[in-house]
Amino acid sequence: MPATSTKSGRQHSGQFIYEELRQQILTLKLKPGEPLDEVSLANQFGLSRSPVRNALARLVSEGLVTILPNRTTLVTPFEIAEFPNYVAALDLVQRAVSRLAAMNRTDEEMQQIREIDDAYLDSITKADFQRMTELNKELHMAIARAGHNPYFTSYYERLLGEGQRLLHLHYDHVVHSAGNHRLGRDHDELVNAIDRRDADAADRAAHEHTMLFQTRFLDYMQLNLTKGMELG
Numbered sequence: 216m217p218a219t220s221t222k223s224g225r226q227h228s229g230q231f232i233y234e235e236l237r238q239q240i241l242t243l244k245l246k247p248g249e250p251l252d253e254v255s256l257a258n259q260f261g262l263s264r265s266p267v268r269n270a271l272a273r274l275v276s277e278g279l280v281t282i283l284p285n286r287t288t289l290v291t292p293f294e295i296a297e298f299p300n301y302v303a304a305l306d307l308v309q310r311a312v313s314r315l316a317a318m319n320r321t322d323e324e325m326q327q328i329r330e331i332d333d334a335y336l337d338s339i340t341k342a343d344f345q346r347m348t349e350l351n352k353e354l355h356m357a358i359a360r361a362g363h364n365p366y367f368t369s370y371y372e373r374l375l376g377e378g379q380r381l382l383h384l385h386y387d388h389v390v391h392s393a394g395n396h397r398l399g400r401d402h403d404e405l406v407n408a409i410d411r412r413d414a415d416a417a418d419r420a421a422h423e424h425t426m427l428f429q430t431r432f433l434d435y436m437q438l439n440l441t442k443g444m445e446l447g
Contacts, residue, residue: 229266232256233273240279240290241379242345247292251280278377293380295436305378306425308371309355313405313421315362317414324361325410331357332406348382354402358409381432401427 239245274280338346408416
């Protein structure tokens, strides 16, 4: 892993370590299955092991880091065999939170959803894949919160977090194969259905959105599986 230098005027902290490692994991600079050693990370960031341990614990809670029974810590591998189960869970929960948002959202929540979608579209024009994945998650979480069911929202956040690395890969593939404009229109039907308070249309749009993600990611895998990346 490349060494990280302290930016001017900014001291390393547990929050900084968390953000730095999270960025490297989501952008695949830290590869799936790569070991993470507390001592090495503490030396790299010039800190004690305690803030490193706290940063790793946060990443574990997001599903980005895994601790094995023998206490080995590593970047969570891509379990491609589990991808159908992941998509099935994502589809059901995404449909539920989108339906609830159409039924329960407030005008203020709808405005926030629109604003995040506008920021997402802006990130696409800049081909900023990391920002795109963050804003995609932020948009869907705003939709989930507008449904006002914290049980769905909590589980949905975990699913979205686990899928962010997959999104980074699939965004790169889509931008180079289909262009930015088509990618930017992916949320239109879903957002408009929620705006109209049309729960059935929001359900359908959420399902189609999940299936589009599945198709694009499988297309990416078919093209790139032979490139040697360890996927788990």
